[in-house]
Amino acid sequence: MFRxxxxxxxxxxxxMMRAYPWSFVIGHILSGVYTVLFAYFAYHYVFAGQLxxxxxxxxxxxxxxxxxxxxxxxxxxxxxxxMNVSRSLITELREGTLEAVLLTPSLRRGYFLGNVAQQLMxxxxxxxxxxxxxxxxxxxxxxxxxxxxxxxxxxxTGAFFCQALVLGSLMLRFRDTYITQNTLFVIMAFVSGVxxxxxxxxxxxxxxxxxxxxxxxxDAFRQCVIQGKPLIAVSPQLFHMxxxxxxxxxxxxxxxxxxxxxxxxxxxx
Numbered sequence: 167m168f169r170x171x172x173x174x175x176x177x178x179x180x181x182m183m184r185a186y187p188w189s190f191v192i193g194h195i196l197s198g199v200y201t202v203l204f205a206y207f208a209y210h211y212v213f214a215g216q217l218x219x220x221x222x223x224x225x226x227x228x229x230x231x232x233x234x235x236x237x238x239x240x241x242x243x244x245x246x247x248x249m250n251v252s253r254s255l256i257t258e259l260r261e262g263t264l265e266a267v268l269l270t271p272s273l274r275r276g277y278f279l280g281n282v283a284q285q286l287m288x289x290x291x292x293x294x295x296x297x298x299x300x301x302x303x304x305x306x307x308x309x310x311x312x313x314x315x316x317x318x319x320x321x322x323t324g325a326f327f328c329q330a331l332v333l334g335s336l337m338l339r340f341r342d343t344y345i346t347q348n349t350l351f352v353i354m355a356f357v358s359g360v361x362x363x364x365x366x367x368x369x370x371x372x373x374x375x376x377x378x379x380x381x382x383x384x385d386a387f388r389q390c391v392i393q394g395k396p397l398i399a400v401s402p403q404l405f406h407m408x409x410x411x412x413x414x415x416x417x418x419x420x421x422x423x424x425x426x427x428x429x430x431x432x433x434x435x
Contacts, residue, residue: 174280182288197245198296201238205231205361206303224363227392231304236388237360239296243289243319244326244380245351250285251278251330252347256337282327289323309394317397318386321404325379328411331418338425354380379414382406 209215209230222228254277297305337346354360357367357375364375375381386400386407397404 170276171280171283174277175284178281178284179287182284195242195292195295198238198242198292199299201241201361202235202296202300202303205234205238209234220365221363224365226389229306229392232306232392233388234361235297235300235303235305236391237384239293239300240322240384240387241355241358241360241380242296243293244322244354244383246289246292247282247285247323247326248330248333248350249347250288251281251327252334252337253343254278254281254334256334256341256343278327278331282323286323307391310391311394311396314390314395314397314400315387318383318390318400318404321407322379322383322387325383325407325411325414328414328418329379331422332414335418335421335425338428339421354378357381359384376406377410379407379410382410 217228217230221230225233227233301307333347333350337343340346353374357364357371358378358380359375360380364372364381367375382403386403389395389400389403390397
């Protein structure tokens with residue numbers, strides 16, 4: 167399995183260095199930077215530095231800029247992870263190599279592990295750039311509990327991977343990437359608390375945020391970075407994220423097997 171993961175990692179890295187995926191890296195960075203700039207200008211020039219009294223009660227902090235900047239950076243990380251993993255098989259289909267991947271005796275776990283490892287390298291770079299830009303516009307990290315934040319970030323990678331399996335199976339089903347993924351990403355940005363707390367949403371929309379792994383992951387990450395809380399303090403969010411991961415993993419594995427079978431039948435039928 168690890169040999170397959172290594173081979174997939176090396177191949178994807180070479181493609182990233184030599185071909186089109188750099189445009190995705192730049193796009194994700196710009197998306198996060200736009201979120202930073204939007205939060206900065208909205209806070210200073212639209213709301214004149216004033217916050218709703220509920221904000222402190224709901225978030226535990228009055229530092230809106232750090233709240234929004236971390237939201238934008240973490241959202242870019244989530245989108246990059248979901249996109250890179252979910253698009254892997256449909257990219258193979260478009261390039262004409264999917265049948266070789268499906269018929270090879272190598273474990274599919276190794277293939278996806280290689281994709282996750284490669285995108286982890288990319289997202290570290292993207293996340294770092296957004297955080298550096300955010301620091302210029304008011305991001306404060308003086309109270310950050312670095313160890314807990316890193317653990318939450320790594321666990322979030324696993325949660326987004328599980329969600330990506332479901333998204334990937336939908337892409338194979340509809341033979342589409344842009345409409346499917348962009349619909350999910352817009353919904354995630356709106357209901358997961360990226361730039362404002364989820365309770366600000368209408369009550370009928372709030373349960374939608376509860377089924378997105380980004381919501382508990384982002385909440386836990388913010389508490390570790392902004393408030394300096396240890397890992398045990400964010401355990402409810404981690405258990406929430408773990409439960410969602412198991413559900414998405416079960417659905418994703420079932421969906422991937424079903425779609426792979428359908429693709430093989432359509433190719434060789």
